[in-house]
Amino acid sequence: MDRLQLDKNAKLTGRVYFKDEIMLLGLSGSGASFTFDGTKLVLNLKGDNIAVGDNPIDYARIAVYVDGKRVVDEMIDCAEKEITVIDRTENAQSVVEIIKLSESPMSAVGVEAFAEGSAEALPEKPLKIEFIGDSITCGYGVDDEDENHQFTTATEDVTKAYAYKTAKALDAEYSMFSASGYGIISGYTEGDEPISEQTIPQFYCSYGFSRGNFAGTAPQDIPWDFSKYIPQIIVINLGTNDDSYCRDYKDRQAVFSKLYADFLAVVREKNPQAYILCTVGIMGERIFPAVEEGIKIYLKSHADSKISSMMFHEQDGANDGFAANWHPTEKTHQKAATVLTEKLREIIKSI
Secondary structure, three states, rough: EEEHHHHHHOOEEEEOEEEOOOOOOOOOOEEEEEEEEEEEEEEEEEOOOOOOOOOHHOOOOEEEEEEEEEEEEEEOOOEEEEEEEEEEEEEEEEEEEEEEEEOOEEEEEOEEEEEEEEEOOOOOOEEEEEEEEOHHHHHHOOOOOOOOOOOOHOOHHHOOOHHHHHHHHHOEEEEEEEOOOOOOOOOOOOOOOOOOOOOOOOOOOEOOOOOOOOOOOOHOOOEEEEEHHOOOOOEOOOOHHHHHHHHOHHHHHHHHHHHHHHHHHHHHHHOOOOOEEEEEEEOOOOOOHHHHHHHHHHHHHOOOEEEEEEOOOOOOOOHOOEEHEEEHHHHHHHHHHHHHHHHHHHHHHOO
16 A cells, blocks of 8 residues: 655644654644545554553544544554544545544553545635634533533544534634643642643644653654644633632732733734634633723733634533533534534624
């Protein structure tokens, strides 16, 4: 079988990078899609240093779809794993989509494709959206509807989360930059000191970030080229984890708002034409006024007409249940996606 050159013959989704012809996927939802014409398609999935460790909670999860049907749902728990995706006796065409279901900080996965046949990249869709967020955007625990259970990548599925569902509803390309427990000023904490190492802004200008690496190469070590993906809309859903630190302390909220404004300035610098929508609220609404204050601080030094805010409805556990560790169920994600889709349709009309 011949190697398929995914960097040339596939449409790449999200911040994907290549090393020695291997496609490396870190961030949630990253992957590739193409039309395959042939008889046999085999993927060689390569684990990072996390995959050969002894912590299955963090193994990468990856899916492969053929003609819209999920035919592979695999945990990467070893250095190398070969998966036959298509095996048929006669030539035929199929649409193949590879998606990393789990998030970047825990682990990454490498993909090589070999085939008896050829691949052609799917056409780009005109609308492009970037989602910047936390565990909610990642689809944390969505496959485990027991709020008393803790995190594992095996129950994380970005395709069941609001961001992915919104992109599909709008027939849009998407790119996601998200991580569970991360925020603007602090990661999730039950203490009185911010966890400043768990913040999105410090990594936003890289390919991602991960505890995993391939032969010493980690996504946070590689700068992201913002010309590779130019979104018309950016949705920022950050603040939920910051709220665990800020709580009702006005001084902490003020620092959050200032750092939120600083991050908006970076997002705008790197995406000068995009409309920015700032959201929060699915797992709590308390931080929303501080988000709005962050926008006001930003606008004092930036003449920017392409920015606004929207508060999600807080999840209704009594009717829609909870997923692992009190996170949103797929039903909650669908409700949020419906609201966000309508909001983005209004924005699209204005830009």
